[in-house]
Amino acid sequence: MIGAVIGDIAGSVYEFSNKKPLLKNIISSECFFTDDSILSIAVADALIYMKKNGFKNSASIYRLYLLEYARKYKDAGYGKRFHAWFNxxxxxxxxxxxxxSAMRTGAVGYAFDTLEKTLSEAAEAASVTHNHPDGIAGAEAVAGSIFLARSGSSKETIKEFIEKEIGYPIKFNLKELHKNYKFEIACKNTVPQAVFAFLISDSFEDAIKKAVYIGGDTDTLACITGAIAEAFYKKIPKELIRQAEDKIGKTLFATVKEFQQLFDWEI
Structure with a gap:
């Protein structure tokens, strides 16, 4: 969960830039959190509520929390259509x-005991806004990858899930992506690249660095990569967690901590 936030913050300053650095420091003083963190935490908070009160009418609960968080944090950098939606x-x-839909669904991957339930809840969380099949598939790809990663699946199994179950081919070259990849907003042109950054990494930090190096919609790309990498590597430097807490503040960080404790996921 905190991996998504760290990725978002790390990529924030490069989103609308032509710079694609190979980061030395994952979180710099110029970095900030964006809508990716806000909406990821909104979904986590919705899951906290449902864990305590029962998983009924989940789409309406996701909708309620997304609206609440977006209206509270109005200037986090939302897209035009989402901005119109919550207003x-x-x-x-x-x-x-x-x-x-994909960037906000990471928490779903930590919350359920089966892949089938994880995918159905990812679809529910996505469909309150992103009810296009491609929007739903992107959310399922992220939540499903996280479920598999935290459950001990190999990278090859995760890659096979993305390619065969979701239908995203993962056939990239890092140098070519760094040179040619541009800003994309479609799930099918963002999620595969984010998964690829994770697949070729050797640590959580390396995954984030590779996501930013690919470029494009860097906060979203690194948010997705960070969420999956956290679930797989199960280790994030405490200093990075502290820096993320400083950026998002105590209130949002407390929700992240509550989610991790409630769903038995402590880093």
């Missing part, structure tokens, strides 16, 4: 296939 008097799903 509407009667918010309705808008058939999006954008990567916003």
């Amino acid at each position: 509407s008097k009667n918010p309705q799903a808008y058939n999006s296939y954008g990567n916003g």
Whole structure:
């Protein structure tokens, strides 16, 4: 869970930049949290509520918490359609296939005991806004990868899940991505690259560095990569966690901690 936040913060300053550095320091003084962290924590908070009160009408609960967090943190950098959604008097799903569904769904991957349930809940969390099949598939890809990673699956198994179950081919070259990859918002053009950054990494920190090195929508790419890498490596330097807490503040960090404790995931 905190891995998604760290990734978002690390990529924040490069999102609309042509710079694709190989980071020395994952979180610098210029970094900040974005909508990716806010909405990831919103989904986590919704899961906290349902863990305590029962997993019923989950789509309506995800919707409630996404609206609450977005309206509270209005200037976190949301896309135009999502911004219009949470400012509407009667918010309705808008058939999006954008990567916003994927980046916010990380917590779902930690919350359930089976892959089947994980995927169905990822679809519920996505569909309140991103009810296009590609938007739902992106969310399922991220949550499913996290479930497999935390359950002890190999990278090859995760790659096979992404390619065969989701339908995203993972056939990239890091140098070519660094040279040619541009800003993309579609799940199908963001999630595979984020998974690739994880697959070729050798640690949590290395995964984040490779995601930023690929470029594009760097906060979202690194947010997704960080969420999966945390689940797989199960180790994040305490200094990075402390830096992330400093960036998001005590209130949001407390929600992250409560989620990790409630769902038995401590780093």
